[in-house]
Amino acid sequence: MLDFIYYPVSWIMWVWHKVFGFVLGDDNGFAWALSVVFLVFTLRVILYKPFVVQVRSMRKMQEMAPEMQKLRKKYANDRQKLATEMQKLQQQNGANPLMGCLPILVQIPVFIGLFHVLREFKPGKTENYVFNAAENASFVDSSLFGAKLGSAIFPLQNTASVEALGGNLVSQWIVMIPLMIAAGIFTHITARHSVARQQAQIAAGTVAANPQAEIMQKLMLYVFPIGVVVGAPFLPLAVLFYWVANNLWTLGQQYVVYRKIDAEESDKAEKATESAKARAPRPGQKPLRDVRRGSAEDVREIADEPIQPAEEEAAEAASEARATGSDGASAGTGATPDGQRNGTARNGNGNGSGNGNGQKKPGAKPVQKRPGAKARRGKRR
Template structure:
């Protein structure tokens, strides 16, 4: 890990400089050597990085959905050219080019975040050794070495020796309890995020090997993080736990506001739209109108959720427009007006008495 981290030493200075700036703010409030000040500095670093990575996250969503949509075609190419790997590869690349899909786009946020992760690891390793690093002079390093989170120094690791932990002014028991709890929380947050994605935001109408791969990753990734976590300093665990929580919240927002077409989340989202339309008689919000406009534009290519949405609107006497607005259906209004008008014109005949019904009516006199 130290060897890999050293490869990203070129970004150590900007990362350490950002931490120092945040520390100068939190240190003035909580104290320079406070674990809260240094911990919040790392959390703020994560938030700043993740805000900068939002455009890449949007690309990741589009790439993931594009890959899901291409799975049936990719499977057909694999079966057609199963004995010709070179042709299979060429056809795959051709398919990616035609659809504008890049398989690597789904990994962009993780790849872009890796240098910052390793730079932070490199910074904390130097703090543990008491060496100045990047923008942190000896005074700041000594302050960081003295900082503890729930009794565990931010530079300590689960696998550290009792002597090394003692040099940081803590006990091995405190370090292992804190790191174990953080590793478990980190793994659980990773598992929940992946599980949430699989259960709610996957197109259930397309059964492909991609879904099976995602299910495998849902169980494999948390185990990988747990194994790697025992070699992470407390500060890095704070970093990774924070980024997991951010990812989980970001994904929940996307699932609720922009779900994958054909998914369970889309069905729930369209149900909420129907409730809003029933309550207010119209659809409010640009984002919601964009979703409805996209459904209208699909025409006969709508999935089951979208067809149910349009059918329910029709039953309610409403109609979705190309611009995404929802208005009262002209046909439904005409039928309603005709029905009410006909009822008004039709008059019930006057009720006759028994003697009137038995008495034959007289013929009209001849002129």
């Protein structure tokens, strides 16, 4: 029924047994034990990228926890709307709850497949999936310090006993007890590493506290390791090698991946701080109001431009007037709407006299231009 799992698992184990059997010998117990260990490593290498996606997805889900709690309160009586809003929130933040469970979901069938393949190593069998009769006999005859890899201390149904495989029960206990303790310790250390990170995030305020998560953390820290130690005598010895190798790999992988992700987030935080400092006004500078838009936003382009005094505006107007006067002389009085102005407004040389020549009155303060205001050009009428 589950041959699509059993055959790939047995094939990977067969390949590694050929590799280590070439060096140590086909009947060597270490060759068979190493084939199980590297079966784990092969699987975890394949699942490395999904594991990174899992960590990122879990981090985003933790950051989204406060918003998700608000949605639960808001749509407590409308589950369909709640599911729609939850999905929308996850899409906006790029989070996928399924990716957080994918590596674990893949490892479960592999564990089941290995357990089944090891149970099928029995005296007199002609084949065990990809293993032929000679390889089956090699596994049965091999031992590790007198312990049989395919047997458990308390064998379950269809599992060969230690005596049936030609082993010794005392030797089986001597080899299995250290592995049982190691499996429990590494399971606890791996769980403690994950829990410590979650607690650090809660203390930093990046993740909201969750009572359900706290219960799960206690289960991971104490119940799971105890369960491994208690259940180990019912499992084949090779499965303990699988469990210890898997926890060691997980511990090292967590250290590498979490360190990499922390470095990336630290770089993003530094860039965000530098960008905020670059957009902030200089010391002593007040934000300017953009009168063209009527908003109170800080317009850096306008703030950086020098303010043009009134003298320069007047000089610019006078320069234009001289350029006009150079084409021909215009003598006499300058007409204004209120009446005639005495004196010569312009002469042929372009010299201006009177109050309309752009001269600043004594004691007058320079008038600053409003941001966005256009310079007034042209002749006075």
